[in-house]
Amino acid sequence: MKRPLPMAKKLSTMMLSVGPAILLSNHAGAVSFDLSEDVTLAWDTRATYSVGYRLDDPDDGNIAAPSVNNDDGNRNFDKGLMQNRLNIITEFDLNFGDSGIFVRGNAFYDDVYQNSTARYSNGTYSPQVPNDVLLSSNLDDVSRANEFHPDTIEQHGDDIELWDAFFYTSFNAGELPVTFRLGSQAVSWGESIFVPNGINFANGPVDASRLNVPGVQLQEIFRPVGQAYFQFDPSDTVSVEIYYQYEWEQNRLNAAGSYFSVDDFLDQGGENILAPVAVLGADLLPADPSEVYTMLPWAAPSATVSPFLTVDRIGDRDASDDGQYGIAVRYLAEALQDTEFGFYFINYHDKSPQVGLSTYPNGVDGRWFGALQGFGGQLVLPPQANEGIAGALTGVESTGYFLEYVEDIKLIGLSASFVVGETNVGLEYSMRKDMPVVAAPELLPGRLIGPLSSLPPGTPLDIHSFELADVSHADISVLHFFGPTGFADDVQLTFELAMDYVHDMSDEQVGSSLQPMDEFAWGYQFVLETTFNNVLPNTTLVIPFTFSDAHGNSVFAGSGFRDGHKRANISFKALYGTNLEFNLGYTAFWGDGKADETADGVYTNWLSDRDFVSLSATISF
Numbered sequence: 282m283k284r285p286l287p288m289a290k291k292l293s294t295m296m297l298s299v300g301p302a303i304l305l306s307n308h309a310g311a312v313s314f315d316l317s318e319d320v321t322l323a324w325d326t327r328a329t330y331s332v333g334y335r336l337d338d339p340d341d342g343n344i345a346a347p348s349v350n351n352d353d354g355n356r357n358f359d360k361g362l363m364q365n366r367l368n369i370i371t372e373f374d375l376n377f378g379d380s381g382i383f384v385r386g387n388a389f390y391d392d393v394y395q396n397s398t399a400r401y402s403n404g405t406y407s408p409q410v411p412n413d414v415l416l417s418s419n420l421d422d423v424s425r426a427n428e429f430h431p432d433t434i435e436q437h438g439d440d441i442e443l444w445d446a447f448f449y450t451s452f453n454a455g456e457l458p459v460t461f462r463l464g465s466q467a468v469s470w471g472e473s474i475f476v477p478n479g480i481n482f483a484n485g486p487v488d489a490s491r492l493n494v495p496g497v498q499l500q501e502i503f504r505p506v507g508q509a510y511f512q513f514d515p516s517d518t519v520s521v522e523i524y525y526q527y528e529w530e531q532n533r534l535n536a537a538g539s540y541f542s543v544d545d546f547l548d549q550g551g552e553n554i555l556a557p558v559a560v561l562g563a564d565l566l567p568a569d570p571s572e573v574y575t576m577l578p579w580a581a582p583s584a585t586v587s588p589f590l591t592v593d594r595i596g597d598r599d600a601s602d603d604g605q606y607g608i609a610v611r612y613l614a615e616a617l618q619d620t621e622f623g624f625y626f627i628n629y630h631d632k633s634p635q636v637g638l639s640t641y642p643n644g645v646d647g648r649w650f651g652a653l654q655g656f657g658g659q660l661v662l663p664p665q666a667n668e669g670i671a672g673a674l675t676g677v678e679s680t681g682y683f684l685e686y687v688e689d690i691k692l693i694g695l696s697a698s699f700v701v702g703e704t705n706v707g708l709e710y711s712m713r714k715d716m717p718v719v720a721a722p723e724l725l726p727g728r729l730i731g732p733l734s735s736l737p738p739g740t741p742l743d744i745h746s747f748e749l750a751d752v753s754h755a756d757i758s759v760l761h762f763f764g765p766t767g768f769a770d771d772v773q774l775t776f777e778l779a780m781d782y783v784h785d786m787s788d789e790q791v792g793s794s795l796q797p798m799d800e801f802a803w804g805y806q807f808v809l810e811t812t813f814n815n816v817l818p819n820t821t822l823v824i825p826f827t828f829s830d831a832h833g834n835s836v837f838a839g840s841g842f843r844d845g846h847k848r849a850n851i852s853f854k855a856l857y858g859t860n861l862e863f864n865l866g867y868t869a870f871w872g873d874g875k876a877d878e879t880a881d882g883v884y885t886n887w888l889s890d891r892d893f894v895s896l897s898a899t900i901s902f
Contacts, residue, residue: 312902319378326371331494331897333364335540340890349555351887354535354542357429363540363893366391366494370501372445380450385500386443394429394438394539430550433536436490445505460512465505468524470609470625472696472707473756475806475829476779478837480625480694480711484524484607486632488533493541493868506530518613526605531686532632543887546594547634547684554592554682595639595681600630600688618699625694625711633837634684635717638744687717687747703764709756717747718783718798718836751784752836771812778805781835781842802833802842821856845873846886862899868892 311325338360344352372385429438447464473479477487486504491497507528514520535542537550546554607627614620694711756779763772780803806829813822827850835842852866870888 321376323374323376324371325374325901326369327498327899327901328370329366329368329897329899331364331366331368331895332362333493333540333893333895335360335363336892336894337890343887343890350545351543353538353545354540355887355891357538358540358891362393364391364494364895365393368494370498379452380448382448383445384443385445386441387501388441390439391437394434429538430536430552433538433550436533436536436549437539444500447505454513457513457515460510462510463508465507465528466510467500467503467505468508468510468522468607469503470522470607470623470696471694471711471756472623472698472709472758473779474707474758474775474777476756476777476804478754478781478835479709479756479779480627480692480696483627483629483690483692483711483713485526486530486532490533490535490539490541504530504533518615520611522607522609522611524607527602529600529602529605529630530632531599531634534634540891541888546682547636552594592638592680592682595683597634597683598637598685600686604689605629620697620699623694623696623698625692625696627692627694629690629692631687631690631717634686635745635747637683637685637746639681639683640742685745687715687749690714690716703762705760707756707758707760709754709758711754713752713754715749716752716836718750718752718786750786750836753782753784755780755782769811770814773810774807775810776805776807779803781837783836798836799833799844802831802835802844804829804831804842806830816855819858823854823856824852825854826851843872843886846870847872848888860901862897864895864897864899866895868895 311323314322314324316322335358339352339355339358344356366389368387368389370385370387372383375382428434443465445464445466447462447466449460449462451458451460453459468484469481470484471480473481481503484503485506487502488504489502491501494501506526508524508526510522510524512520512522531548534544534548536548537545537552539550545551605628607625607629610624612622612624614622691714692711693714694709696710697708699706756777758777759775761774761776763774766772780801783798783800786798786800806827808825808827810823810825813824816822827848829848831842831846832844833842834844848868848870850866850868852864854865855863857863869892870886870890872886872889
């Protein structure tokens with residue numbers, strides 16, 4: 282009987298939509314050259330032109346004072362074009378017998394990120410705007426930079442990258458068949474499909490910034506890194522895979538100020554964190570506003586000095602290139618209807634950042650830290666504020682923040698995959714030991730700043746934003762083929778249910794009152810794909826509908842488990858022949874919490890006003 286494939290590999294043979302449209306189709310336009318009797322060269326290129334259009338102007342409730350460090354991506358794009366992109370992926374496979382060299386690269390250009398339209402960033406607030414304007418949603422008079430941050434342009438505007446580049450070979454070690462690959466490559470394990478935090482997400486970095494690009498492929502999401510990979514089959518029912526990575530890369534988040542960015546200080550383009558001093562704890566200050574403005578003249582509504590203090594970004598603390606490895610053992614249980622079981626152990630370094638603070642050895646006044654409750658825009662001053670509050674606040678100039686990545690997280694995982702009739706089922710469970718659970722960018726960092734409030738001025742200190750805990754992740758995925766129906770030539774459903782659980786969660790690991798972390802969180806996503814053949818000569822119409830929902834707030838950064846947040850997409854995809862595709866899609870975001878409506882226990886839904894339509898055309902050759 283045919284051995285079942287892991288769910289991720291099954292999906293590489295089919296087409297589906299995740300978000301706007303992730304196409305996982307085999308290319309039919311590859312060109313092959315016979316260079317000699319034993320040497321061939323296959324060349325495959327895929328070019329996609331895509332445009333995206335924002336349907337509404339930014340919602341006033343998601344910009345300015347309530348979300349001063351989360352709104353650059355929103356304010357940078359009014360109703361209108363948010364993407365105008367040409368993307369080319371090309372790959373070469375030079376094969377000589379049982380060995381070969383595989384190379385894949387990418388080049389893209391997005392005109393939206395190239396023009397000189399004024400752009401907001403945390404570093405470009407005008408010092409000549411009254412505070413009552415700047416801290417409201419009336420931002421028409423606020424000056425802006427004339428371009429995106431250079432790092433944001435590089436990630437979203439134009440770049441040329443070499444992705445995969447590895448040598449591969451197959452041989453027999455005695456009676457043992459062995460496959461070996463060396464170089465920049467991606468390794469896929471486990472049964473998860475849509476939801477992050479599964480086993481596969483420990484194997485390498487992902488490019489989250491491409492998830493919303495129309496026509497994007499799976500190979501664009503999972504980024505290759507340098508590693509040595511072995512696979513051997515001790516028997517017909519047992520296979521073993523081992524890798525050792527000699528290169529570490531972080532996950533790519535949406536760069537600061539880009540359309541889907543929800544954090545102005547993280548990753549590419551992030552420069553500083555703005556701390557508004559005009560929003561103060563009234564119970565800690567004089568009741569007479571004139572006395573407040575005497576103490577803090579820059580906080581007066583009519584003041585034209587900058588109402589923000591800044592925590593500038595200093596050198597990030599990347600993880601080591603060494604020390605990441607994994608082993609997977611798969612067993613095919615023929616007596617259990619060819620169920621394949623997987624057993625995994627991975628030692629890896631986290632690819633998602635945590636935020637840390639570092640005080641410089643001179644000039645720091647620790648009392649300032651007691652004043653800062655969180656980077657979301659709320660300040661509360663300490664009781665000793667009257668002892669020279671202005672001097673305390675200016676100490677921020679001697680403070681910096683950095684991004685850091687936890688090393689040596691250990692993952693133990695199990696999986697199973699089997700077929701029941703026309704349904705493929707995948708099960709997955711993993712536990713991570715010493716996982717950072719208070720994860721940037723979601724946590725308001727007030728809880729990490731408090732300890733500094735009691736230190737003498739000038740005390741050097743690092744503060745970290747996370748606690749370590751053991752975290753479990755479970756996943757159930759189903760792929761069902763309905764086949765022809767009365768109205769369509771084919772219908773298939775892909776469904777995934779996943780959950781995260783923190784073992785022995787402590788009070789220090791619950792986040793903040795505004796953005797809590799839950800001990801248990803779960804969510805689901807499905808794609809219902811309907812196919813109509815020959816709607817026009819040589820043309821197939823595929824209509825994928827995608828929906829996702831979540832309950833509870835996950836401790837994983839970027840997991841998508843944000844209580845009540847929903848997302849849906851419908852696409853109309855026309856396939857002409859074997860190498861031409863057209864895609865028209867609509868994506869909507871909704872659910873709990875605009876920034877000015879957020880209550881305890883609710884994550885702000887920064888994307889709730891960023892619905893968009895997209896159009897793309899792809900040719901493969």
